[in-house]
Amino acid sequence: MNILLLLLVAGCNFVQGALLDVSYCPAGYFCLGRGITPIPCPPGTWSNAGAFQCTPCQPGYYTTTGGSAYCTMCQQGHYCSSADLPPTACPLGEYNEKLAQTKCVPCANGTYTPSQASVKCTLCPAGSSCAEAADLPEKCSPGNFSTVGQVSCTPCRPGYYTTKNGSARCDACPVGHYCENGDEAPQPCAPGTANAIPNQTTCVPCANGTYSAWSGAVECDTCPIGSYCDKSAEPPKPCKAGFYCLEGQTGGKPCPSGYQTTLTGQSYCRICAPGI
Numbered sequence: 001m002n003i004l005l006l007l008l009v010a011g012c013n014f015v016q017g018a019l020l021d022v023s024y025c026p027a028g029y030f031c032l033g034r035g036i037t038p039i040p041c042p043p044g045t046w047s048n049a050g051a052f053q054c055t056p057c058q059p060g061y062y063t064t065t066g067g068s069a070y071c072t073m074c075q076q077g078h079y080c081s082s083a084d085l086p087p088t089a090c091p092l093g094e095y096n097e098k099l100a101q102t103k104c105v106p107c108a109n110g111t112y113t114p115s116q117a118s119v120k121c122t123l124c125p126a127g128s129s130c131a132e133a134a135d136l137p138e139k140c141s142p143g144n145f146s147t148v149g150q151v152s153c154t155p156c157r158p159g160y161y162t163t164k165n166g167s168a169r170c171d172a173c174p175v176g177h178y179c180e181n182g183d184e185a186p187q188p189c190a191p192g193t194a195n196a197i198p199n200q201t202t203c204v205p206c207a208n209g210t211y212s213a214w215s216g217a218v219e220c221d222t223c224p225i226g227s228y229c230d231k232s233a234e235p236p237k238p239c240k241a242g243f244y245c246l247e248g249q250t251g252g253k254p255c256p257s258g259y260q261t262t263l264t265g266q267s268y269c270r271i272c273a274p275g276i
Helices: 002-020
Strands: none
Touching: none
16 A cells, blocks of 8 residues: 555656656647647747746737747837737827837827837927828918917918918018918008008008008108199199199199299299289
């Protein structure tokens, strides 16, 4: 009885020692017992030498071949949703800056990825819009602008303009001009009008007795003494003979009875000589 028990104990130790003997069961395989051919670990699993069974790769790791002794860490810009498949590149509009990830991270508003497998999202540049993180930035059209990191472009305010694509700002309409549309270049004020203030959408007509005879006037000039300005878009005209013109007049005034002027461009009338 004691001899039989001793043999059984010795036999158990022999079997246990055989299973723990790594010399016949290499890493990447599992072995059911001595004398049985080692079986390769399937894709998505791994093992150390002398293993009874294979171990699944932990999340974010993978192995695509059988007989693996280790799992590989999923690299940046990729995700590993299944341990038996190779890493998948993050699609446009998503990124991964960390290793061993099972999914990619969507880009925030106003950012984008220029290519697949991105490790970070890029801020949308000034002068462009990024409505979709999966699309490349689109330049703002004339009459619109944007600062860095914008989802959409902003129209120019009244009195401001930009005539080019991809503007980061709108320019103020200069004095002597008007900007009716934000996508058009400033237009000079027409004769008879003026603008002394920037950022205007229209020009101001000259008041009676003033004029601007050229385009792009900042202000209207007062009609000078000895002249009259019946049309604000034309130069002053000399006062006619028999009339006198003070400053800022739209027409000459006739000399009163007993006074006269025989010359043009006069600002007063002379007393008539006796007998006239």
